Amino acid sequence: MKPENQESAGSPSQEESIIDQQQAAQDLHYIRQVIEQTRWMTMLSKSIFFIWGIVIWLLVFLTYAFHLELVGLSSPTPPAYINWLEWAILTFAFVYTVVHLMRIRRHRVQDGGQAIRADNRILGFVWIGFTVNALLLTYFGPLILGFLNVTGIHSGMRFVGLSASLAYALFVTSGLNELRVLKWVAMVCWLGAALLLFTPEEWVLFIFGLFVGTGFLVTGMVLHHQSKVSHDG
Amino acid sequence: MTDNEAGFDYRELDDVIHSQPRLGIMSILVVIKEAQFVYLKERLGMTDGNLGTHLRKLEDSGYISVEKSFVERKPRTCYTITKKGRRAFEIYLKQLGKLIEGTEP
Numbered sequence: 001m002k003p004e005n006q007e008s009a010g011s012p013s014q015e016e017s018i019i020d021q022q023q024a025a026q027d028l029h030y031i032r033q034v035i036e037q038t039r040w041m042t043m044l045s046k047s048i049f050f051i052w053g054i055v056i057w058l059l060v061f062l063t064y065a066f067h068l069e070l071v072g073l074s075s076p077t078p079p080a081y082i083n084w085l086e087w088a089i090l091t092f093a094f095v096y097t098v099v100h101l102m103r104i105r106r107h108r109v110q111d112g113g114q115a116i117r118a119d120n121r122i123l124g125f126v127w128i129g130f131t132v133n134a135l136l137l138t139y140f141g142p143l144i145l146g147f148l149n150v151t152g153i154h155s156g157m158r159f160v161g162l163s164a165s166l167a168y169a170l171f172v173t174s175g176l177n178e179l180r181v182l183k184w185v186a187m188v189c190w191l192g193a194a195l196l197l198f199t200p201e202e203w204v205l206f207i208f209g210l211f212v213g214t215g216f217l218v219t220g221m222v223l224h225h226q227s228k229v230s231h232d233g
Numbered sequence: 234m235t236d237n238e239a240g241f242d243y244r245e246l247d248d249v250i251h252s253q254p255r256l257g258i259m260s261i262l263v264v265i266k267e268a269q270f271v272y273l274k275e276r277l278g279m280t281d282g283n284l285g286t287h288l289r290k291l292e293d294s295g296y297i298s299v300e301k302s303f304v305e306r307k308p309r310t311c312y313t314i315t316k317k318g319r320r321a322f323e324i325y326l327k328q329l330g331k332l333i334e335g336t337e338p
Contacts, residue, residue: 024333028326030257038261038276
């Protein structure tokens with residue numbers, strides 16, 4: 001940064017220009033760090049992590065309560081409204097996430113520099129990649145296997161893939177935004193993925209909810225506590 | 234290419250914004266609607282006196298506005314970026330970007 005009382009005097013030499021350009025790059029990097037950290041700590045963090053933590057636990061609960069055949073246990077046919085309820089919960093969480101991300105975009109400084117735009121682009125690709133993985137593992141994959149009458153595949157493997165993909169996305173996000181708490185959640189998701197390899201099929205969803213759902217809720221709580229500082233002054 | 238050839242001199246940057254603490258304050262306030270003193274202090278790792286000095290300089294320049302109130306008998310000081318401040322910050326970023334582009338062959 002420029003010293004407080006430095007006055008402009010004459011044209012800068014080439015050496016001064018190079019130093020200034022390096023300084024400008026450092027300044028822009030600092031601005032990018034502060035903006036990204038603030039954005040993630042205040043807007044994204046508080047609600048999206050809570051919402052998805054609750055949604056995962058709700059879906060795990062509904063599955064064990066009404067779809068026992070999905071976890072390898074016998075059960076009566078669930079009422080039709082349960083399926084609608086599950087889709088409504090998922091749609092709500094998805095729409096909520098999209099609306100929040102759009103709000104973040106709107107608050108973004110338009111001329112925030114190439115570094116900010118590049119980071120956002122990387123994050124965008126990482127989370128789009130995760131969404132594709134999630135859809136493939138939880139919806140299209142089983143649909144294709146069912147269509148091809150392929151049986152005998154441990155359903156837990158899908159959730160291993162889902163947990164590991166989520167862990168990877170969180171880990172990259174943590175690196176780009178320097179949010180240490182996300183790195184720990186990523187570790188928990190990886191640990192959950194490893195445990196799922198050895199989990200009996202009927203307990204796979206429960207273990208998934210325990211590690212991933214709880215991981216989201218804990219992250220939400222930690223970040224909520226951090227941003228709450230601004231309301232206690 | 235020198236700064237002058239790129240059409241910009243680094244020393245022409247807005248002095249009010251061009252200091253790391255004030256840059257940090259502005260960078261936070263362009264993202265969130267309002268921030269309280271304690272929040273800014275924790276985020277930027279500054280002392281009360283130091284932060285107060287920088288906030289006052291930004292306030293005097295009309296880049297931020299301050300609102301003081303009491304919540305449950307405790308004083309609460311909220312800072313918000315003004316239109317003038319947001320515009321100045323955008324110009325500052327543009328100037329930095331322009332300067333960095335000047336390094337490319």
